[in-house]
Amino acid sequence: MAAKKSAKxxxxxxxxxxxxxxxxxxxxxxxxxxxxxxxGLIGGFCHLYIGQExxxxxxxxxxxxxxxxxxxxxxxxxxLACGMDPKxxxxxxxxxxxxxxxxxxxxxxxxxxxxxxxxxxxxxxxxVPIGAGLAFADKYLGNDRVTFAYFGDGAANQGQVxxxxxxxxxxxxxxxxxxxxxxxAMGTSVKRSTKSPSLWERGAAYGIPGEEVDGMDVLxxxxxxxxxxxxCRAGKGPYxxxxxxxxxxxHSMSDPAKYRxxxxxxxxxxxxxxxxxxxxxxxxxxxxxxEDLKSIDKEIKAIVNEAAEFSKESPxxxxxxxWTDIYAEA
Amino acid sequence: MATEILMPALSPTMEExxxxxxxxxxxxxxxxxxxxxxxxxxxxxxxxxxxxxxVMGKFIVAEGSEGVKVNSPxxxxxxxxxxxxxxxxxxxxxxEEAAPAGSSDGSAPAPASVPAAPIExxxxxxxxxxxxxxxQQTVREALRDAMAEEMRNDETVYLMGEEVAEYxxxxxxxxxxxxxxxxxxxxxxxxxxxxxxxxxxxxxxGGLRPIVExxxxxxxxxxxxxxINSAAKTLYMSGGQMGAPMVFRGPNGAAARVGAQHSQDYAxxxxxxxxxxxxQPYSAMDAKGLLKTAIRDPNPVIFLENEILYGxxxxxxxxxxxxxxxxxxxxxxxxxxxxIISFGIGMKYALxxxxxxxxxxxxxxxxxxRTLRPIDYGAIIASVQKTNRVVTVEEGFPVASMGNHISAYxxxxxxxxxxxxxxxxxxxxxxxxxxxxxxxxxLTSTAEVIDAVKQVTxx
Numbered sequence: 001m002a003a004k005k006s007a008k009x010x011x012x013x014x015x016x017x018x019x020x021x022x023x024x025x026x027x028x029x030x031x032x033x034x035x036x037x038x039x040g041l042i043g044g045f046c047h048l049y050i051g052q053e054x055x056x057x058x059x060x061x062x063x064x065x066x067x068x069x070x071x072x073x074x075x076x077x078x079x080l081a082c083g084m085d086p087k088x089x090x091x092x093x094x095x096x097x098x099x100x101x102x103x104x105x106x107x108x109x110x111x112x113x114x115x116x117x118x119x120x121x122x123x124x125x126x127x128v129p130i131g132a133g134l135a136f137a138d139k140y141l142g143n144d145r146v147t148f149a150y151f152g153d154g155a156a157n158q159g160q161v162x163x164x165x166x167x168x169x170x171x172x173x174x175x176x177x178x179x180x181x182x183x184x185a186m187g188t189s190v191k192r193s194t195k196s197p198s199l200w201e202r203g204a205a206y207g208i209p210g211e212e213v214d215g216m217d218v219l220x221x222x223x224x225x226x227x228x229x230x231x232c233r234a235g236k237g238p239y240x241x242x243x244x245x246x247x248x249x250x251h252s253m254s255d256p257a258k259y260r261x262x263x264x265x266x267x268x269x270x271x272x273x274x275x276x277x278x279x280x281x282x283x284x285x286x287x288x289x290x291e292d293l294k295s296i297d298k299e300i301k302a303i304v305n306e307a308a309e310f311s312k313e314s315p316x317x318x319x320x321x322x323w324t325d326i327y328a329e330a
Numbered sequence: 331m332a333t334e335i336l337m338p339a340l341s342p343t344m345e346e347x348x349x350x351x352x353x354x355x356x357x358x359x360x361x362x363x364x365x366x367x368x369x370x371x372x373x374x375x376x377x378x379x380x381x382x383x384x385v386m387g388k389f390i391v392a393e394g395s396e397g398v399k400v401n402s403p404x405x406x407x408x409x410x411x412x413x414x415x416x417x418x419x420x421x422x423x424x425x426e427e428a429a430p431a432g433s434s435d436g437s438a439p440a441p442a443s444v445p446a447a448p449i450e451x452x453x454x455x456x457x458x459x460x461x462x463x464x465x466q467q468t469v470r471e472a473l474r475d476a477m478a479e480e481m482r483n484d485e486t487v488y489l490m491g492e493e494v495a496e497y498x499x500x501x502x503x504x505x506x507x508x509x510x511x512x513x514x515x516x517x518x519x520x521x522x523x524x525x526x527x528x529x530x531x532x533x534x535x536g537g538l539r540p541i542v543e544x545x546x547x548x549x550x551x552x553x554x555x556x557x558i559n560s561a562a563k564t565l566y567m568s569g570g571q572m573g574a575p576m577v578f579r580g581p582n583g584a585a586a587r588v589g590a591q592h593s594q595d596y597a598x599x600x601x602x603x604x605x606x607x608x609x610q611p612y613s614a615m616d617a618k619g620l621l622k623t624a625i626r627d628p629n630p631v632i633f634l635e636n637e638i639l640y641g642x643x644x645x646x647x648x649x650x651x652x653x654x655x656x657x658x659x660x661x662x663x664x665x666x667x668x669x670i671i672s673f674g675i676g677m678k679y680a681l682x683x684x685x686x687x688x689x690x691x692x693x694x695x696x697x698x699x700r701t702l703r704p705i706d707y708g709a710i711i712a713s714v715q716k717t718n719r720v721v722t723v724e725e726g727f728p729v730a731s732m733g734n735h736i737s738a739y740x741x742x743x744x745x746x747x748x749x750x751x752x753x754x755x756x757x758x759x760x761x762x763x764x765x766x767x768x769x770x771x772x773l774t775s776t777a778e779v780i781d782a783v784k785q786v787t788x789x
Contacts, residue, residue: 068536102569109567118535119568123559129525130560133532140488140514140538163525170520325570326604328628330656 013287019061019218020278021296023053026077027275028304029086030249033076033093036308037253042093045122046107049077051248054274055180056081058221059148059241062229066143070118070131071150073108074180074247078150082115086303090311098314102321125151125158128177132168132238135175146174146232154185156199165206165238172237176228177203179242180215186251187259200242210240216272246272332412333382334403337391340369340376342586343638347371348396349404358386360407367393367404372470372641373502384409458652464645472614472646473503473579473635476621477541479651481511484539487625490517490526491543491580500545501581501640527553527578531560534574534630541625544580547596547634561630562605577624579633582610583675583725584762584773586638593762593769595726597674598735600632601702607656608703610634612677614644616700619654627656636675657704661713665695668783669713671736672723673699676774679755680723683779692787702732710736711744718749719786723779728756750786755779 092099131149
């Protein structure tokens with residue numbers, strides 16, 4: 001706990017630099033993943049997190065050691081933000097032995113017990129009750145931990161979300177439901193999916209408090225996360241954060257994104273980019289010079305390149321791996 | 331005219347019960363809706379209300395009587411002014427038949443058409459130490475004891491499901507657990523199978539060992555995504571980092587007269603999935619030993635029980651810590667002419683058929699698979715090599731059934747040992763009807779098993 005706290009001191013400059021670095025790592029990593037996908041090194045589905053970086057970075061900045069997280073298939077950002085090794089993530093994307101799941105999970109299915117990352121789930125909304133279950137275990141075991149259960153605006157219409165809301169509040173489970181509202185469930189906009197004016201307010205039907213958060217502003221996300229965590233740790237049960245965000249890329253690599261205009265995306269990038277706004281804060285506040293930021297960019301690029309190299313060099317899993325991990329040894 | 335009051339059936343599977351207490355006296359005026367008596371089924375104590383009006387003439391069954399058969403007369407209701415002595419003697423005689431607990435259903439054994447030397451069946455004793463004491467226990471009690479013992483051993487084991495706590499279990503399997511372990515570990519859920527199955531999967535990732543009770547496995551279809559996509563697949567998808575050590579249990583298959591949506595055997599469905607273990611016990615002993623193993627197993631286990639078997643009694647060893655390993659079939663009786671392979675309630679037909687076949691001089695070996703994943707292929711092949719003929723018995727649908735799989739396995743691995751095609755006795759390829767006569771025909775039966783055995787033995 002202490003180690004992670006000292007890495008994120010409550011000093012404005014250091015904090016801004018920390019956010020900048022973390023968000024940039026996700027962006028550069030995802031750009032590289034997109035590139036490797038284009039080269040045929042990554043197969044199947046690959047859902048990029050570009051544009052949404054402030055959500056996980058802000059919330060992870062509020063979390064403490066031992067807190068848990070679980071999310072959907074758009075999971076690369078969550079894994080990087082909770083400290084999983086970029087090499088292991090990229091090597092999983094390329095389906096190699098050095099990947100977090102030894103190449104058997106892929107982009108959508110990765111886990112890390114060490115970092116308390118419980119997946120990586122490919123079925124829309126399945127992670128929501130699982131997140132509540134992790135919180136159930138913490139409460140049962142008397143751990144003072146909270147769980148972040150991330151899901152999108154699309155998943156927010158699944159029935160199991162509301163089954164989970166009901167039980168989470170009934171049993172006062174320490175779970176934060178994070179709705180990452182990037183405004184499109186694959187190609188269907190929120191407006192075409194529901195007449196609910198907001199998604200977080202649906203929690204009111206179960207007695208769960210919540211709020212809408214500007215997901216393009218990492219500081220606001222962090223502040224909201226701290227408030228939600230305090231609510232959970234005080235034993236008051238679950239909390240909902242509807243984080244308004246935007247994905248710049250298609251739903252997956254194979255999505256041409258014809259359901260929105262190029263202008264809409266460009267406007268978001270120009271006016272609301274979460275990384276650019278922290279960059280401006282650093283520069284205008286004279287916390288960092290262009291040179292300083294350039295050297296951070298260079299560092300990040302090196303980390304990502306190293307991950308990409310590792311993901312190419314790591315061998316494919318041995319054929320025997322086909323038959324392992326189906327059952328745990330009794 | 332005197333009216334007989336009959337022992338009521340208070341659940342779809344109730345065959346007999348205890349008349350715990352009369353709440354009226356002889357000579358009382360009875361009005362419709364009055365509570366006449368308390369009747370205990372094996373699941374619950376129920377109040378029994380009057381339908382007809384009159385004067386309580388005579389109790390035929392005294393309070394405290396056990397094993398009173400459904401539909402046997404328990405009292406006589408008189409019309410105003412009628413005399414109790416008017417009750418015909420024949421009615422009183424019916425009581426004696428009803429009174430002894432566990433008496434047969436009264437049907438005389440059919441004489442064997444061909445007198446043949448009866449075959450000595452050699453029951454194969456299960457793996458318990460020499461001199462182990464046994465006690466009679468119902469499947470229901472055995473399951474409860476298994477859970478209680480494992481909950482005492484391991485603080486992380488807990489039970490969740492609909493009506494498992496305060497109601498003491500919809501089928502009374504969890505009776506007494508709330509009292510012993512408290513509301514933290516015996517948890518009533520709302521009716522929300524998908525949600526609580528998912529919460530239990532998450533809890534298992536988080537270090538607990540959940541037992542999820544489905545009121546019946548029919549309702550588990552609401553939760554099947556969590557069972558298969560989350561519980562069964564995570565160990566593999568995580569490269570062995572984390573899995574779901576948990577048990578999904580509850581009654582499976584047909585009960586009695588509950589129609590298509592409540593009468594399905596899921597043995598073949600779950601056995602299809604790598605990552606799941608699947609258990610379907612027949613006896614109380616196996617129910618106990620296998621459930622304890624299931625709770626300790628680090629993988630998700632589907633534990634398929636049967637409502638009709640819950641109330642049936644078997645010998646259960648009196649041992650402090652009795653477990654049965656997965657993947658080990660039990661030979662219930664040895665035989666030389668044919669092997670009948672079954673599991674769960676199918677064993678009832680298999681054993682009855684073997685008894686009747688023995689009277690006709692056909693020696694059937696009866697193999698209870700007990701676990702369907704892992705399956706004891708070694709025991710199957712060994713028995714095929716011995717008898718060269720096989721009939722499988724299960725209640726599930728015929729297409730892609732366990733019997734189909736076993737047949738294919740035998741064909742591939744023991745083709746040269748077969749003297750006849752393997753026959754599968756299954757439920758019919760129809761949905762479960764409600765009408766009693768149709769339901770009976772939709773299920774497999776002892777007669778069908780006997781016919782199948784005669785076909786494969788060319789008799």
